[in-house]
Amino acid sequence: MYRSQVLICGGTGCTSSSSEKIINAMQVAIDNAGLNEEVKVVKTGCFGLCALGPIVIVYPEGCFYSRVTPEDAEEIVNEHLLKGRIVKRLIYDETIDNANDTIKSLNETPFYKSQKRIALRNCGVINPENIDEYIANDGYAALGKALTEMTPAEVIQTVLDSGLRGRGGAGFPTGLKWKFAAGNDADQKYVCCNADEGDPGAFMDRSILEGDPHALIEAMAIAGYAIGANQGYIYVRAEYPIAVNRLKIALKQAREYGLLGKNIFDTGFDFDLDVRLGAGAFVCGEETALMTSIEGKRGEPRPRPPFPAVKGLFGKPTILNNVETYANIAQIILNGAEWFASMGTEKSKGTKVFALGGNIKHTGLVEVPMGTTLRQIVEEIGGGIPSGKKFKAAQTGGPSGGCIPASLMDVEIDYDNLLAIGSMMGSGGLIVMDEDTCMVDIAKFFLEFTVDESCGKCTPCRVGTRRMLELLTKITDGKADMEDLEKLEALCDYIKENSLCGLGQTAPNPVISTLRYFRDEYIAHIQDKKCPAGACKNLLNFSVVKDSCFGCGMCARSCPADAIFVTDYVAPGKKKPAYEIDTAKCIKCGACIGTCKFNAIIKK
Amino acid sequence: MLKKISTLPFDGTPEQEAKLVEYINGIRDQQGCLMPIMQEAQAIYGYLPLEAQQIIARELEISVEEVYGIATFYAQFALTPKGKYNISVCLGTACYVKGAQALVDRITQVLGIAPDECTADGKFSLEACRCIGACGLAPVLTINDDVYGRLTDKDIDDILKKYE
Numbered sequence: 001m002y003r004s005q006v007l008i009c010g011g012t013g014c015t016s017s018s019s020e021k022i023i024n025a026m027q028v029a030i031d032n033a034g035l036n037e038e039v040k041v042v043k044t045g046c047f048g049l050c051a052l053g054p055i056v057i058v059y060p061e062g063c064f065y066s067r068v069t070p071e072d073a074e075e076i077v078n079e080h081l082l083k084g085r086i087v088k089r090l091i092y093d094e095t096i097d098n099a100n101d102t103i104k105s106l107n108e109t110p111f112y113k114s115q116k117r118i119a120l121r122n123c124g125v126i127n128p129e130n131i132d133e134y135i136a137n138d139g140y141a142a143l144g145k146a147l148t149e150m151t152p153a154e155v156i157q158t159v160l161d162s163g164l165r166g167r168g169g170a171g172f173p174t175g176l177k178w179k180f181a182a183g184n185d186a187d188q189k190y191v192c193c194n195a196d197e198g199d200p201g202a203f204m205d206r207s208i209l210e211g212d213p214h215a216l217i218e219a220m221a222i223a224g225y226a227i228g229a230n231q232g233y234i235y236v237r238a239e240y241p242i243a244v245n246r247l248k249i250a251l252k253q254a255r256e257y258g259l260l261g262k263n264i265f266d267t268g269f270d271f272d273l274d275v276r277l278g279a280g281a282f283v284c285g286e287e288t289a290l291m292t293s294i295e296g297k298r299g300e301p302r303p304r305p306p307f308p309a310v311k312g313l314f315g316k317p318t319i320l321n322n323v324e325t326y327a328n329i330a331q332i333i334l335n336g337a338e339w340f341a342s343m344g345t346e347k348s349k350g351t352k353v354f355a356l357g358g359n360i361k362h363t364g365l366v367e368v369p370m371g372t373t374l375r376q377i378v379e380e381i382g383g384g385i386p387s388g389k390k391f392k393a394a395q396t397g398g399p400s401g402g403c404i405p406a407s408l409m410d411v412e413i414d415y416d417n418l419l420a421i422g423s424m425m426g427s428g429g430l431i432v433m434d435e436d437t438c439m440v441d442i443a444k445f446f447l448e449f450t451v452d453e454s455c456g457k458c459t460p461c462r463v464g465t466r467r468m469l470e471l472l473t474k475i476t477d478g479k480a481d482m483e484d485l486e487k488l489e490a491l492c493d494y495i496k497e498n499s500l501c502g503l504g505q506t507a508p509n510p511v512i513s514t515l516r517y518f519r520d521e522y523i524a525h526i527q528d529k530k531c532p533a534g535a536c537k538n539l540l541n542f543s544v545v546k547d548s549c550f551g552c553g554m555c556a557r558s559c560p561a562d563a564i565f566v567t568d569y570v571a572p573g574k575k576k577p578a579y580e581i582d583t584a585k586c587i588k589c590g591a592c593i594g595t596c597k598f599n600a601i602i603k604k
Numbered sequence: 605m606l607k608k609i610s611t612l613p614f615d616g617t618p619e620q621e622a623k624l625v626e627y628i629n630g631i632r633d634q635q636g637c638l639m640p641i642m643q644e645a646q647a648i649y650g651y652l653p654l655e656a657q658q659i660i661a662r663e664l665e666i667s668v669e670e671v672y673g674i675a676t677f678y679a680q681f682a683l684t685p686k687g688k689y690n691i692s693v694c695l696g697t698a699c700y701v702k703g704a705q706a707l708v709d710r711i712t713q714v715l716g717i718a719p720d721e722c723t724a725d726g727k728f729s730l731e732a733c734r735c736i737g738a739c740g741l742a743p744v745l746t747i748n749d750d751v752y753g754r755l756t757d758k759d760i761d762d763i764l765k766k767y768e
Contacts, residue, residue, distance in 0.1 A: 013740040016751035050740020200696030200735035238643070238680055239736055276636070277643060280679030280734070296638035298677040314635060357698030357739040364740055395697065431697045445700055449734070455677070560713070590706070591713055594757060 002040040004081055006030075007057040009124065011046030011210050012203070012242055013364075014053040018070060022054055025073035033077050045211015047124035049111055050364040052092055057124075062105055065090040110380055111362050116343065116351050119167075119204070119327035120367045123211030128246050131253040134214040140259055142330035146222045147267045150333075155226040156182055159329065161337035163349030168194055168285070168322030169400065169426050170502070171348070171415040177319050180309035181227040184317040189229035191220050192294070192313060192320040195236035195243070196278040198285045199398030200449070202429035204353040205323035207365055209236065209243035212327065213250035217273060219329035221260065224271040227319055231272060233294050235284070238277040247275055282399070282453035286501045287312075287320045289455065300457045301501035322427070324353055344370030348414030358395075358431035361386050375409040378432055389434035393517070397426030399446045399453075400506035402513025403439065422513040424506070438535035439518040440525055444472040446510035454503065461504030464495040468511065475522060476536040478529040485522060489515065537588045540603045542581050548600035551576025555592035555601060561585050564592060607676050608720045609683045614655045620648050621659060628663045638664065642674065642681060651682040679734075687722045687729030689767045693745040696735030703756065704743035708732060710757040714764060728767070 008014075008023050023043055030039050047055050052066035056076065063086055065076065072090060079085045086103065088096075094109045106112050117123075126133035134140070146155050160175030181189060193216060197205040208216065220232045236244055251273055254260040262270045276294050284290045284299040291313040293299035312318025328350060332340045341349045348370040354377060357363050361383030368377065374394055378384065385391055393403040396413075402423035404411070411417050415425050433442065447469040456462045471488045474480040492508035499505045515522060524530050531539040544555070546569055556564040556579055563585035570577050581592070581601075593601045627644045631637045641664075645656045652675050661668040675681040693699075693708050708730075712718055715728050722729040738744050741753025745763075752763055 012736070013738045016738045016741055016744070016753055050738075053740060197737070198734070200700075201698045201739055203735070203737035203739055206737045239733070277640070278678075279639060279643065279681060281677060282734075293639070294636055296636035296640075296674075298673055355698075355739060357742060358701045363698070363742065398697065429697065431701060433701055437701055442701070445697070589709065589713065590757075594710065 002038060004039045005059045006039060006041045006076075006081075007044050007059065007124070008041065009045070009047050009053060009055045010043040010128075010242070011050075011053075011123075011207060012240070013046065013050040014055060015242060017054050019054040021070040022056065022068055022073055025070040026056075026077065029074045029077035030081070033082050035077070035081055039077075039081055042127050043129070044125065045123040045128050046207040046365060048115075048120065048207075048365040048367075049092075049362060051362050057106075061086070061103065063103060064092045064095045064106055066092040110383065111364075111366070114372070114376060114381055115367050116369050117367045118331050118340075118351050119208060119215075119324050119353055120211070120365065121331070122215065123207055123365075126212070128211050128213055129249050131214060131250065131257060134212070138334060139214055139330075140218050142333035143218050143221050143225075143259065144265055146225055146333055147265050147269055152182060152226045152228065155222060155333065158337045159226070159332060162328075162332045162340040163337075163344075163347075164325065164328055164332060164340065165348060165415060166322060167324035167328075167352065167427070169397070169424070171425060174321060174325055177309060177321070178223065178226050180307070181229075181317045181319045184310055186317050188231070188314075188316045189227055190313045190316055190318040191223045191227065191229045191232035192291065192318055193220060193232070193234045193326060194285060194287070194290055194320055194322045195234055195240075196284050196290065197237060197240075197323075197427060198282040198453075199400075199427045199429050201357050201395075201398060201431050202355045202427040204355055204365055204428055206237075206240050206243050208323050208327050209240065210246055213243075213247045214254065215327045215330060216247075216323055217250055217254050217260065219326035220273060221264065221271045222329055222333060223319060223321070223326070225269055227317070229319075230270045231274075233274050233276050233313070235276050235278055235290055235294055238279060244275065244277065251275070281455070282449070283455045283501070283503050286503060289501065290320060291318060298455070300455045301503075303500060324428070345412060345414045345417075347416055352413070352425070352428055354428045354430045356382050356430055356432070359385050359389065359434040359437070360432040370414045371412040373410050373412055374404055377413070377430065378409070382432065385432065385434050389436065392433050392435050392437055393439065395423075395431040395433065395442065395510075396429065397424035397506075397509070398429050399449045400424060400502065400509055401426045401429075402509050403433075403442070403517060405517040407517075422509070422516055424509070436533055436535065438476075438531050438533035439514040439521050440472065440476055440531075441533075441535045443511045443514045444469065444476055447472055447507070450503065450507040454507075458498075458500040458504060460495045460498040461500070461507060464491055464499075465504070465507050467491060468495070468508065472511070475525045476531070477538045478525065478536075480526050482526060485526060534604060537590075540588060541583050542586055542588060542590075542592065542601060542603050543583075544579050544581055545600050545602060546578040546580070547571045548598055549578035550574055550598055550600070551578055552597070553579065554595045554597070555579060558591045558595040560589060560591060561587045563587070607683050609654075614653050616649055616653065616655060624648055624656065624659055625663060628660065632664065638666075638671070638674065639678075642671065646681060651685045653683075653685075684720065684722065685726075685729075688727050689747050690729045690731065691745060691747050692731050692733045692736075693719075694734070694736050694738070694743065695732045696739065696742075698735075698739035699743040702742045704745075706757040707743055707745060707755060707760060710760040711764070714761060728764075 165171040289301040
């Protein structure tokens with residue numbers, strides 16, 4: 001029995017800032033203090049509050065240490081674990097109750113208070129590399145219940161009644177998908193998982209894989225039982241090495257415990273899983289493209305019907321769900337459909353995980369009931385925008401989604417409301433932008449992405465997105481006229497209507513939504529040749545504030561275009577003559593700003 | 605996806621080829637084995653030279669076009685060798701709004717290479733990648749296995765100096 005447990009985050013964010021070294025340093029310090037019988041170090045998955053990483057939590061006190069370094073490990077052991085004195089300087093400030101000079105539970109902090117964790121329930125709580133910890137938290141109980149107490153039809157009905165919709169993007173009812181696949185007779189069926197989280201800025205699937213891999217395995221086995229499949233594939237991004245590794249460990253342990261393989265729970269049900277590594281193609285998030293990729297081919301989508309439930313992987317009936325969708329399944333089976341359906345809005349049940357990123361204080365993962373407003377997520381949970389800047393927009397749905405302006409912050413977020421305001425849920429990436437972000441530049445950023453990622457199979461997407469990008473570039477270069485804007489809008493409609501798959505059909509969304517809410521910015525670029533946010537390089541001019549210039553000449557030496565020359569003017573109080581920039585020669589690389597020690601060069 | 609193709613001579617060894625063939629023989633009966641094989645080939649050679657694609661095609665008795673078609677489709681397959689230190693700047697949305705483009709610009713300025721290029725001495729290569737999932741540390745870049753987060757363009761020079 002241990003008297004204390006030290007939980008250290010081993011997710012990608014914290015590992016990137018040396019949490020592995022902290023784990024080692026902590027273990028060494030604990031051994032040195034002779035506490036190895038009393039204190040246990042646990043490497044967990046992601047706690048969600050990535051902005052404060054690396055994170056260390058000491059239980060039973062629930063003491064939340066943030067931005068810990070390996071050098072701090074010894075102090076935490078000697079002070080906190082040995083002498084019982086909390087290391088105040090490392091404590092996350094919002095967990096300190098100043099009135100009583102005590103610490104608050106994490107669940108009372110603004111970041112965690114409004115959250116409801118179902119998909120992320122085990123992330124940051126258990127050691128994901130130890131199946132026993134998962135089992136101790138009701139793990140595999142749902143699989144047992146499904147196999148021994150429920151018929152496949154009952155499992156499907158439960159999922160259907162829960163109202164669970166696909167968490168990967170479009171929000172198709174999960175139970176319906178399963179029902180279709182179950183209804184097709186075939187000698188072989190497949191269960192697939194889309195863990196190829198391609199939406200840049202979304203990382204909830206990675207966190208679940210890293211923090212609770214068995215939840216996915218259990219849910220896929222339940223899905224296999226429900227539709228009559230005995231083989232599954234997890235298609236996971238190769239860019240997620242930690243996730244792939246933990247998944248493989250989890251699969252091995254599940255096989256050793258007989259929870260995968262032949263005759264599971266002595267019920268005669270066989271099921272096994274294979275991992276396939278994605279190779280970096282956004283289009284493979286589209287279900288038919290993903291299956292083509294598992295088959296070892298170019299991941300190009302194909303027309304539907306036939307739907308995968310009829311003819312999917314290797315031509316057999318297949319269901320494909322996203323990681324977060326699966327992460328809800330075991331809880332639905334255990335707690336019942338009614339429990340799940342009691343959360344959320346009328347048409348969107350349960351919770352949704354959002355990856356908060358961009359210009360926000362608490363970057364990280366949050367799971368909230370459907371119907372929570374954007375304002376709550378950004379201001380309460382996310383802690384608002386740092387440095388006191390103004391909120392401009394939030395982008396959801398990645399390259400397929402749109403921007404939500406400040407005026408719509410009180411809209412309750414669910415699938416249908418987001419669609420109505422011109423965005424979409426997507427996988428749940430939520431990027432906050434402040435007043436320094438140019439909305440035309442953001443639209444261009446997403447179009448660059450889709451041009452790069454268009455698979456090339458159908459013309460509207462392959463050629464159309466490229467033309468759109470050219471028009472957007474013309475606008476941000478200050479070379480466009482109003483007619484170009486009309487062309488851009490016409491192209492948006494055309495591509496939306498005529499593309500083969502979801503990638504092309506949604507590719508114009510970033511442009512459409514920014515045009516809808518920030519049209520004045522487009523017009524400022526076109527008519528006034530100005531970028532209001534000061535982000536579009538070609539509409540900016542660099543100049544020297546001569547009265548601030550010390551005449552050191554660093555800028556002129558750093559200029560690759562020899563565009564900076566010395567003048568005759570000596571500013572009051574300075575000894576050397578000031579410099580000036582020849583705007584005709586300037587290539588706007590910004591090198592001079594980087595080298596000027598006196599902030600005498602400005603762009604506007 | 606448009607890809608730059610290496611013009612450097614192939615310097616694979618017979619040992620590498622034997623290792624690849626052995627891997628192919630162990631997995632060839634599995635449905636959809638081509639991509640795992642190509643991923644292994646890239647792990648063996650460090651990139652996916654045309655010669656390695658030819659070995660795969662020969663062993664699986666498929667056309668080299670099929671292998672090449674897949675190699676050019678997926679971002680992960682590199683047809684040019686990487687530098688001793690491969691710098692990968694994340695241009696995912698979260699990093700982009702926090703100024704990742706300025707990092708790329710600064711690296712290009714210092715090293716004189718654009719994304720997907722390698723310095724003449726083979727020391728540094730630069731690539732832009734899509735989201736490594738460390739959005740909490742945005743903007744982020746990696747050099748081989750080292751991750752650097754919460755950066756500004758002013759940090760670049762010091763970071764690069766560590767690899768001189």
